Amino acid sequence: MLQALGxxxxxxxxxxxxxxxxxASAHDLARQTGIVVAETSRVLADLETRGLISVATEPDCEESGSAGQPTGSQSVHYRLAPPSVALAPLLAEQRNALHQAESAFSMLIEQYRNTAVHSATGVVExxxxxxxxxxxxxxxxxGAQRELLVFLVGAPVAVPREETGMSESSVLDRGVDFRAVAVKDYLDTPNVxxxxxxxxxxxxxxxxxxxxxxxxxxxxRERAMVPLDTADSDAEPSAIVVHRSGLLAALVHLFEMEWARARPLHITTTGVHAEETIxxxxxxxxxxVLALLLAGFSDRRTASQLGVxxxxxxxxxxxxxxxxRADSRLQLGWHAARAGWL
Known part of the structure; x- marks a missing residue:
């Protein structure tokens, strides 16, 4: 997860x-992680340079003289700098990089609009x-051979509901990766x-x-189809077919964004249900609690500080x-900063 911070x-x-x-010392961390001492020391030096950890010298009592340990009176130990402080500059760098990427993306889209008019008939049908x-x-x-991505929403117009994807067994029989996102009321019909x-x-x-x-x-990811809705209910159904282009890439990106935030469905004895949400x-x-943990407090000190x-x-x-949806407290801290919890 820290790879997202560089x-x-x-x-x-x-x-x-x-x-x-x-x-902990470099030798302690090398034993715990399985990374050789030399590499561990190099990484610790790099983390210290970045301000993520600090160095403390502690009496080398029990470890003194043990195999692979210094035999002097002191050994170098390291402690974490508070993540809420140390990781903030890295998050700022990533935000700036994302902002620059978004600006570049907008410029490219505008350039595409200005230069692709002559070839529009080859991109949009x-x-x-x-x-x-x-x-x-x-x-x-x-015609899909590798992947089919579908949004299921609203009442059908030109294509009957039973033909919009879920009953199309030939797609799955061919081994196509078939993913669909449906609105919550789409499954209300018993047959669906x-x-x-x-x-x-x-x-x-x-x-x-x-x-x-x-x-x-x-x-x-070669072609996409989007119906053209019209306020005139008497008008003929129409749609655009988008071929490989920046517009197609944007539609694929939209699907992936909606897929990421959607709730997976699972089968039970009583039907199809979405995962429970909180x-x-x-x-x-x-x-x-989060504020104290990010400040470097232990669970016990946090409990004492809050009186719980x-x-x-x-x-x-x-x-x-x-x-x-974090697997570690480090991921929790990253998400908290990203979500603006603190």
Whole structure:
């Protein structure tokens, strides 16, 4: 996870190992992580240069004279700098880099719009009429060889609901990676719920969200189709087919973003259900715990400072990690900064 902040795998391993104890020497950390002492020392020096850890000299009592340890009166030990302080500059650097990337992305999109008008007919194809829209939809769906991405939303217009994906067994039979995101009310129809259950069993990955901005099907990341909604209900159905271009890349990116935030569906004896969700914002008590943990307090000191039990601190920390979907407290700190919890 620290790699997202510009650090390497060895640095993350040693940093995480040091987080579990007040102080440790290079030899201690080498034994815990399995990284050779020379590499561990190099990584510690780099982390110190970055301000993520600090050096403390402690009496070398029990370890003095042991194999591979210094025999002097003191050995160099390291302790973590408070992550909330030490990691802040790294997060700022990543935010700046992301801002620059977003600016570059906007400039490229604008340049594309200004220069691609002459070739627009080769990038975007307009399809009009119920039969033509249905024909092109089936071409994209049945022509997929590697991957099919679908947004399932709203009432069908040109393509019957039972043909929009979940009952299309030929896609799964060909071994195509089939992922679909559906709005929460899409499965309310009994027949659709039945088809979804069968499709999930056959290998389709289906997730649920509260809302989606449009209908979409993407075939092999080579072509995509988006219906053109119109306020005139009497108008013929129409859609655009987008070929490989920046616009297609944006549609794929939109799908991946919605996929990441959607809730996976699973099959039970009573039907298809979304994973249970929890309140997405931490409570004040949980934020109090988080603030002290990020300041470098131990669980016991945090409990004493807040006047609560150690079990309460552990329970609040566990819920914070669940909210952040974090596997470690380091990941929790990164998510807390990203989400603006503190």
């Amino acid at each position: 650090l390497g795998a060895a640095e993350e391993t040693i940093y995480t190992a040091l987080m579990a104890q007040p102080t 307009v399809v009009v009429g119920m039969e033509q829209v249905a024909h092109r939809f089936h071409q994209l769906q049945r 719920a039945r088809d979804a259950r069968a499709a999930i069993k056959a290998g389709m990955q289906l997730r649920l969200v509260d809302s989606l901005p449009l209908k979409l099907v993407v075939s092999d 309140e997405q914002q931490p409570t004040k008590g949980e934020l109090d 039990s150690l079990r309460t601190v552990e329970r609040r920390t566990r819920r914070l990690m669940d909210l952040a």
